[in-house]
Structures are given as C-alpha cells and as structure tokens.
Amino acid sequence: MGEIQENSDEQAGATVQTRRRGAELERAILDAAWEQLTAEGYEHFTIDTVAARARTSKPVLYRRWKTREDLLRDTVRHRGAADTPVVPDTGTLRSDLLALLGQANNARNPMAALVSSMLGSYYNQTGPTPSELRETFLSQRGSAVRQVVDRAVERGEIDPARLTPRIVDLPFDLFRNEAMMTLKPVPDHVLRQIVDDIFIPLVTPQPPTH
Amino acid sequence: MGEIQENSDEQAGATVQTRRRGAELERAILDAAWEQLTAEGYEHFTIDTVAARARTSKPVLYRRWKTREDLLRDTVRHRGAADTPVVPDTGTLRSDLLALLGQANNARNPMAALVSSMLGSYYNQTGPTPSELRETFLSQRGSAVRQVVDRAVERGEIDPARLTPRIVDLPFDLFRNEAMMTLKPVPDHVLRQIVDDIFIPLVTPQPPTH
DNA sequence: GATTTAAGAAACCAATAGGTATCTTGACGC
DNA sequence: GCGTCAAGATACCTATTGGTTTCTTAAATC
Numbered sequence: 001m002g003e004i005q006e007n008s009d010e011q012a013g014a015t016v017q018t019r020r021r022g023a024e025l026e027r028a029i030l031d032a033a034w035e036q037l038t039a040e041g042y043e044h045f046t047i048d049t050v051a052a053r054a055r056t057s058k059p060v061l062y063r064r065w066k067t068r069e070d071l072l073r074d075t076v077r078h079r080g081a082a083d084t085p086v087v088p089d090t091g092t093l094r095s096d097l098l099a100l101l102g103q104a105n106n107a108r109n110p111m112a113a114l115v116s117s118m119l120g121s122y123y124n125q126t127g128p129t130p131s132e133l134r135e136t137f138l139s140q141r142g143s144a145v146r147q148v149v150d151r152a153v154e155r156g157e158i159d160p161a162r163l164t165p166r167i168v169d170l171p172f173d174l175f176r177n178e179a180m181m182t183l184k185p186v187p188d189h190v191l192r193q194i195v196d197d198i199f200i201p202l203v204t205p206q207p208p209t210h
Numbered sequence: 211m212g213e214i215q216e217n218s219d220e221q222a223g224a225t226v227q228t229r230r231r232g233a234e235l236e237r238a239i240l241d242a243a244w245e246q247l248t249a250e251g252y253e254h255f256t257i258d259t260v261a262a263r264a265r266t267s268k269p270v271l272y273r274r275w276k277t278r279e280d281l282l283r284d285t286v287r288h289r290g291a292a293d294t295p296v297v298p299d300t301g302t303l304r305s306d307l308l309a310l311l312g313q314a315n316n317a318r319n320p321m322a323a324l325v326s327s328m329l330g331s332y333y334n335q336t337g338p339t340p341s342e343l344r345e346t347f348l349s350q351r352g353s354a355v356r357q358v359v360d361r362a363v364e365r366g367e368i369d370p371a372r373l374t375p376r377i378v379d380l381p382f383d384l385f386r387n388e389a390m391m392t393l394k395p396v397p398d399h400v401l402r403q404i405v406d407d408i409f410i411p412l413v414t415p416q417p418p419t420h
Numbered sequence: 421g422a423t424t425t426a427a428g429a430a431a432c433c434a435a436t437a438g439g440t441a442t443c444t445t446g447a448c449g450c
Numbered sequence: 451g452c453g454t455c456a457a458g459a460t461a462c463c464t465a466t467t468g469g470t471t472t473c474t475t476a477a478a479t480c
Binding site: 018019021022046047048058059062067068 | 466467468469470471475476477478
C-alpha cells in the first residue's frame with residue numbers, strides 16, 4: 001500500500017514504479033537532498049522535506065543517517081564527487097578560463113547552497129565543520145584551474161614567477177564572490193572582466209602598459 | 211514584578227535597572243537583534259531569542275514590527291547606519307588600504323551575519339530582498355575605498371586609466387570572499403597579499419617587472 | 421514458494437517557532 | 451497624587467521540526 005502507481009496491472013500507460021532499495025535508493029535520496037538544499041537552503045533542509053522530495057519516509061532516512069547533520073555532510077560529499085569539472089583545453093589561457101568559469105555558472109546557484117550550509121554549520125556547534133564542507137566541494141575545481149594554468153605556463157603565456165597560490169585562486173575567488181553577492185548567474189561580461197582585466201594582466205610576462 | 215532588580219531600595223550595590231521606553235528601548239532591541247544575528251545566524255534569529263537577548267518580551271517586539279522579516283530589515287539598516295568606517299589618510303595607498311581592511315576584520319564576522327541573512331531571504335520568498343540588505347551594508351564601505359583610491363590618484367600612485375569599478379572593488383571583494391570561506395578573521399599576511407601582490411600591481415603606472 | 425530484510429506509511433512525542441491575548445505594573449505628563 | 455500609556459510577564463494557539471515506534475508490505479535470497 002502506498003506505492004505511487006498500480007503495479008499489478010501491465011497496462012501500457014502506467015509507470016511501473018517499484019520500491020527502490022539499497023544503493024539505488026540512497027543515491028536517489030542524496031540527489032533529492034541536494035535539490036532541496038539548492039532550492040530552499042539550509043534552513044529548510046529538514047528530514048521531512050528531504051524525505052518528501054525523495055518520495056520516501058523519515059524512518060528510511062534515519063536508518064541511514066543518525067542526524068540531519070550527517071545527511072548534510074553526505075549530501076555535499078555526494079554532489080562534490082559527482083561534480084567533477086571537465087577541464088577544457090582550447091589552446092589559450094583566456095578561453096580555457098572562460099570555459100571553466102562558464103561551467104560553474106549554472107542557473108541554480110550551487111555556491112549559495114554551499115555557503116548556506118557552511119554558515120548553518122558555523123553557527124550551530126554541531127554537525128560538519130564549514131571547512132569540511134568546503135573542501136569536498138572546492139578541491140576539484142581548484143585542481144582544474146591548476147591544470148589550465150600549468151598548460152599556459154608551458155605555452156609561455158604565463159610568467160611562472162607570478163603564480164602565487166592566491167593568484168591562481170583569483171578567478172574563482174572573484175567568481176564566487178560575485179555569485180554570492182548577487183545570487184544570480186554571473187553575466188558573461190563580468191567573467192570577461194575577471195579574466196581580461198584582472199587575471200591575465202597579473203600573470204602575463206609582458207606588462208600591458210609599458 | 212518581573213523587573214530585574216529591586217528598585218525601591220537605594221542600596222549601593224544594586225543596579226538601578228529601570229524600565230526602558232520609546233526610542234531608547236528600540237535602540238536596545240536593534241542592538242540586541244544584531245548581536246543575536248552575528249552570534250547565532252539567521253537561522254536562530256527568532257523573535258524569542260531577540261526578545262530574550264534584549265531582556266524584554268515578545269509583545270514589545272510585535273508592537274513595533276509586524277513580522278520577523280521586518281525586524282531583520284531594520285536590524286541590518288540600523289547596524290549599517292551605525293557602522294560608518296573611518297577613512298584613513300596615512301599618506302600611502304598601501305597603508306590606507308591595509309588600515310581599511312583591518313577595520314573590517316572584527317572578531318565576530320559581520321559578513322557572515324550579512325550573508326546569512328541574504329541567503330535566508332533569498333531562499334524564503336518573503337522578507338527583504340538580498341540586494342536590499344546588501345546595499346545598506348556595503349555602500350559606505352565602497353565609498354571609503356573610493357576616497358582612499360582618489361587620494362592615491364592625486365598623489366600619482368595610481369594610473370587612473372586602470373581604475374575600472376571592478377578593480378576598485380577588488381580589495382574588498384577578495385577580503386569578503388576570504389572572510390566567508392574561512393569564517394575566521396582574515397590574517398594580516400593575507401591582507402598584505404591582497405594589497406601587495408594583487409591590487410597595487412594592477413593599478414600602479416609602472417609595471418612591476420621589466 | 422517460504423523466509424528474511426528493508427521500504428514505507430502513520431502515529432506519536434517533545435521542543436521550538438511565529439504570533440496573539442490578557443493582565444499587572446512601572447514611567448511619564450499633568 | 452492621578453490618569454494614561456506602554457513595558458513586560460505569562461499563558462496560549464497552531465504549525466513545524468527532530469527523532470522514534472509500530473506495523474504492513476514489497477523485494478531479494480534461497
């Protein structure tokens with residue numbers, strides 16, 4: 001009882017929705033949890049709402065995660081793992097960076113969800129630490145920039161002497177700040193400003209003015 | 211009944227706590243509300259906790275603000291108004307900027323509180339809009355940088371041709387990003403990196419290498 | 421097909437939230 | 451000193467939440 005669709009009937013139009021189990025169910029729950037987080041934020045990231053969105057019930061969640069904070073941790077981890085960025089290789093630093101920034105620029109702001117969670121767990125004593133959440137999410141993005149930048153060094157586009165870690169992080173730091181402050185997709189012209197007016201001038205061997 | 215201290219007695223050690231009224235009370239509430247926001251975040255910014263922190267009771271708040279969102283709006287406004295930064299004038303761009311960044315670097319992260327509220331009102335339909343909260347808070351900080359930068363232009367420290375609005379915002383954008391991502395006071399050496407390795411090279415007339 | 425295991429529905433509990441109503445009492449104007 | 455008004459305590463209502471329990475039933479295993 002309670003299944004979504006009639007199941008005994010082999011009627012054509014009926015979705016044969018079966019009861020999910022094990023790993024499949026778990027994946028579905030974590031996907032739903034991430035959806036919930038991006039849609040309504042940490043504040044409404046409750047066991048009830050996640051269960052509803054995953055079309056299952058609370059005990060199913062509690063059998064897997066002791067607390068809501070545990071679920072949060074796994075949700076971010078799950079998404080971080082799924083979200084490996086494609087490292088572009090277009091031949092120029094500029095378009096590589098623009099491609100990378102463009103990828104991060106989805107309609108439903110994943111940064112908002114991440115920072116929302118970080119702040120939540122920052123103010124609450126319990127739960128995952130903010131940096132823990134951060135790491136899972138930002139690590140692979142950082143390494144993507146690193147690869148793009150390394151190739152630019154090989155091509156001679158970049159003066160390696162200027163590449164401090166902070167400068168390597170600059171494009172995504174600025175992107176993230178913009179995404180957080182406006183809570184909207186970052187317009188293309190802003191991405192170009194970040195790359196053309198700030199990052200490239202800082203790292204190119206030949207200074208722009210002379 | 212219910213007053214904090216005995217009041218009829220003119221005993222020396224006893225705090226003569228009187229009942230606050232009108233504007234005085236309102237200020238006290240808004241201060242307490244801001245404290246609550248920075249201490250425990252948007253999630254725990256509730257009428258009950260604010261009332262408790264202000265040592266008053268819920269009806270007193272509801273007589274002034276119809277909803278919790280109204281109170282939030284006024285709280286941020288109140289603090290934004292109170293928080294006019296001192297514009298330093300040390301004679302060099304570098305130390306002006308470091309002074310300005312240092313000011314923003316309080317122990318209890320006001321950016322966390324602000325972004326926490328922004329995200330809250332972003333995900334909730336109701337309440338003040340994120341940009342509304344942002345404006346009240348960030349406007350005067352921006353103008354402080356502007357003043358410092360203008361003076362540097364007059365002194366010839368800066369090539370005005372390079373001063374796009376985005377570059378003027380760069381120091382505080384990077385500061386804000388750092389504060390948000392680490393949720394700790396930004397260490398001095400990071401402030402110096404922002405100023406010395408990123409901002410100054412971008413705006414000085416004579417390029418660093420060559 | 422019988423057994424085991426887990427999914428899911430539903431009801432429940434205690435705590436906390438937003439918001440309101442009632443009543444007492446302190447502060448201020450006169 | 452007295453009347454008025456607002457501060458503040460308290461209790462209350464309803465909704466939501468974290469978390470648990472119980473029971474039914476579907477799915478995998480043998």
